[in-house]
Amino acid sequence: MQDLLFGFISKYISLTEDEKNAIVSLDIFRSFKKGTTLLGEGQKSKDSYFVLKGCIRVYYIIDGEEKTTAFYTEMDALTPHCVINNTPSGYFISCVENSLLLISNADMETEVNNKFPKFDTMCKLFSAELLVKQQMDFDEFKTSSPEQRYLNLLQKRPDLIQRVPQHQLASYLGIKPQSLSRLRARILEKKS
Amino acid sequence: MQDLLFGFISKYISLTEDEKNAIVSLDIFRSFKKGTTLLGEGQKSKDSYFVLKGCIRVYYIIDGEEKTTAFYTEMDALTPHCVINNTPSGYFISCVENSLLLISNADMETEVNNKFPKFDTMCKLFSAELLVKQQMDFDEFKTSSPEQRYLNLLQKRPDLIQRVPQHQLASYLGIKPQSLSRLRARILEKKS
DNA sequence: TAAAAACGTTCACTTAAGTTAAGAAAAACG
């Protein structure tokens, strides 16, 4: 299972066996059952997550309604706002599936960075990449209709459509579940 | 005019007179006329922008239509994607107003970082803050309707509504200019 | 495993945004 992690890291930096062992010895792998809430609205936390297996979801509750804004699957990393600006979280994070996560916090990161300076290099590269990806996602969302967004998702993350409940997916696309059903029927009709 | 810059920097770190002079001597202030295109689609660039005065805009051209995704005004910073991942830009950047900008590139930044290590501290703080802000903007956009977005903008950036053409604003809100006109009329009606 | 809850789809109706077009107002330009 750790191979997943080291495969991911190798995209940015190369690690010696010693370094790998040091990381493993941190004992930061945790598994959670489907439905587990990792972070609640209003809570503070110092933890960041890296998904090794499974799927986690970020959602708000606005007027009693869930609004899903993000799904994180294998090899995705999530650092909640509250970690960065030390304020109560505005949203919930929960497991869509049974998931194996890597959980890190600032203390642990500085410790690793001190031992292995190149780790800091990786973090910088990774966060720059993340910023760009996030910006591109935002732009894509803004510049397309719900139907286009759905078709895009079908291309880019086809797995999500299978593994995530439709009503969460609808919310993620910015529409109601009924509209997603209709939209899908419309697309099927066009094809034929 | 530089006071604007140093006032901004003082939110993150404190600078000596020597350090301020070193920054000024870099000669990185540039002014541009309204309508100037700073970056075109398909171009590569190494430059980042910091707005001291004025307003710049990011937009795509999709099916011959402008899609505005961001406005940057006083004390906002913009690092285009192409700078980070060294690929051709997917969008345009142009000046909505006559603008005074600070233009920096990676070479200059490493130079300054070497001379003044605390500058690096500021950059990290600043980019973490930016990431959070961007994420929050995205979430807000996703979880609200065009009308709510407009009302939000009215609260948070009332100046934008005055200084930016309506059709660019409409695009920024994810709707057509005609819909923005109608939406505003609807809001006025509700008030009375 | 039986009852309850959650989920997905369909339908009819409502509301809001897209589209096309026209005309008035403002800005840009020679």
Added chain:
DNA sequence: CGTTTTTCTTAACTTAAGTGAACGTTTTTA
């Protein structure tokens, strides 16, 4: 300074999403 271009608004019509409700299916869970 007048002309041209761009911008903004309004209107009528079309299209798609929101809403409320019904109903069958799947999943929970007691």
